[in-house]
Amino acid sequence: MTTKPSSSCSNSSTSRGNANPGIDDINLEALTLSEGIRDSPVCIIVLGMAGSGKTTFTRSLIQHAQAQFNPYVVNLDPACREVPYAAHIDIRDTVNYREVMKQYQLGPNGGIVTALNMFTTKMPKFAELVRRAGERGHKWCIIDTPGQIEVFTWSASGSIITEGLATMFPTIVVYVMDVVRSSCPTTFMSNMLYACSILYKTRLPFLIALNKIDLKDCSFVQEWMTDFEVFQDALEQEHSYVNNLTRTMSLTLDTFYENLITCGVSAKTGIGFATLIKHILDCVNEYERDYKPVYEKMRLQRLADQQAISFPATVVDEAGTAVPMGLNLTEPTSNADNSVFLMAPSLVPVQMDADTEESEADAKNTTEEQNFQSFVQDHLTAQQNKRDKQQRSQQEQKS
Numbered sequence: 001m002t003t004k005p006s007s008s009c010s011n012s013s014t015s016r017g018n019a020n021p022g023i024d025d026i027n028l029e030a031l032t033l034s035e036g037i038r039d040s041p042v043c044i045i046v047l048g049m050a051g052s053g054k055t056t057f058t059r060s061l062i063q064h065a066q067a068q069f070n071p072y073v074v075n076l077d078p079a080c081r082e083v084p085y086a087a088h089i090d091i092r093d094t095v096n097y098r099e100v101m102k103q104y105q106l107g108p109n110g111g112i113v114t115a116l117n118m119f120t121t122k123m124p125k126f127a128e129l130v131r132r133a134g135e136r137g138h139k140w141c142i143i144d145t146p147g148q149i150e151v152f153t154w155s156a157s158g159s160i161i162t163e164g165l166a167t168m169f170p171t172i173v174v175y176v177m178d179v180v181r182s183s184c185p186t187t188f189m190s191n192m193l194y195a196c197s198i199l200y201k202t203r204l205p206f207l208i209a210l211n212k213i214d215l216k217d218c219s220f221v222q223e224w225m226t227d228f229e230v231f232q233d234a235l236e237q238e239h240s241y242v243n244n245l246t247r248t249m250s251l252t253l254d255t256f257y258e259n260l261i262t263c264g265v266s267a268k269t270g271i272g273f274a275t276l277i278k279h280i281l282d283c284v285n286e287y288e289r290d291y292k293p294v295y296e297k298m299r300l301q302r303l304a305d306q307q308a309i310s311f312p313a314t315v316v317d318e319a320g321t322a323v324p325m326g327l328n329l330t331e332p333t334s335n336a337d338n339s340v341f342l343m344a345p346s347l348v349p350v351q352m353d354a355d356t357e358e359s360e361a362d363a364k365n366t367t368e369e370q371n372f373q374s375f376v377q378d379h380l381t382a383q384q385n386k387r388d389k390q391q392r393s394q395q396e397q398k399s
């Protein structure tokens, strides 16, 4: 097991003092936009609503693709406790999400977004690791994303990662959908709206994995997508205020359904994965045929933008003045000096601080113990004072 660094971001200086190098020490040339889009590895970004089964799906896909595609695996969920597969790159090795929450005074979702932002500062090096994986024979790179879907799909870092990968490697999106939860027409429609918005936002080949078919057959979803009348009938059974909206939406999404590929799977039992892999290969062909020219153009445009002369903020009119954020918020240490570093197998420093969670738990236990002791002490003192007072008043009465 990889030992977790104790600070919010693993500091490159930690690794520099070590016998084992960090990623910044091995003179890793960051992959630049000047290189064209490669043939491999194919990046498969796994998205889906919380609890839809993304992580279980990722594990199952790895198993089914192992022999043929030798997947390189990336976990981008900083908040998960553990993953049921061996990840080659795990965001949790790069950014300590709990420490981020503490230092930046954030709630859980803000912590996840910030952790992802920090990881994204190393995007060129992340891309370089993926490229090297391709050269070592990994034909696929499977990327598991955070539980809260909006954290990835609607954050700047999610876009940077998705577009960054798509301008360097063939990239597709697999949207995992829970068929059991989608048996409610309104939930189905919410899921479809999400899928639709992601499809248009990412502009990548898109495949819907209808997951958990061991619990419920997915043919009803496919029927709802192809036959408007059947969906209307299902909607009639529900008495909800949102029915009108759902009905209108289903009409709007009709054209979107036509271009969608769906595939029933069970991440738990493995049913449907042989077909799913065929669909993934079709999506890769689709990327090569329809999307690659678009991303190639985007890559060249970005390269031109990068090479254009950039003016320092001082010469820009109305550059403005930075103001401190929030109330009494101490600015956390800046990360501009390369203090976030990316870890991958063989780059893990030998000497790491004690496991953060363990030490945090110990500290918490000690504090709780102290709090409890002082509570008992206060209680005993109060009791004693009460007894003394009673004795005094009894003596006064007697005298």
Ligand SMILES: Nc1nc2c(ncn2[C@@H]2O[C@H](COP(=O)(O)OP(=O)(O)OP(=O)(O)O)[C@@H](O)[C@H]2O)c(=O)[nH]1
Pocket (backbone or CB within 6 Å): 048, 049, 050, 051, 052, 053, 054, 055, 056, 057, 077, 146, 147, 148, 211, 212, 213, 214, 215, 265, 266, 267, 268, 269
């Ligand atoms: N029966 C059944 N259960 C499944 C299947 N896939 C996932 N699950 C269960 O669904 C639950 C959620 O699965 P996860 O893989 O953690 O889902 P996730 O989308 O990664 O979850 P978050 O990242 O927390 O949003 C777990 O209890 C899984 O065991 C499946 O195909 N069949």
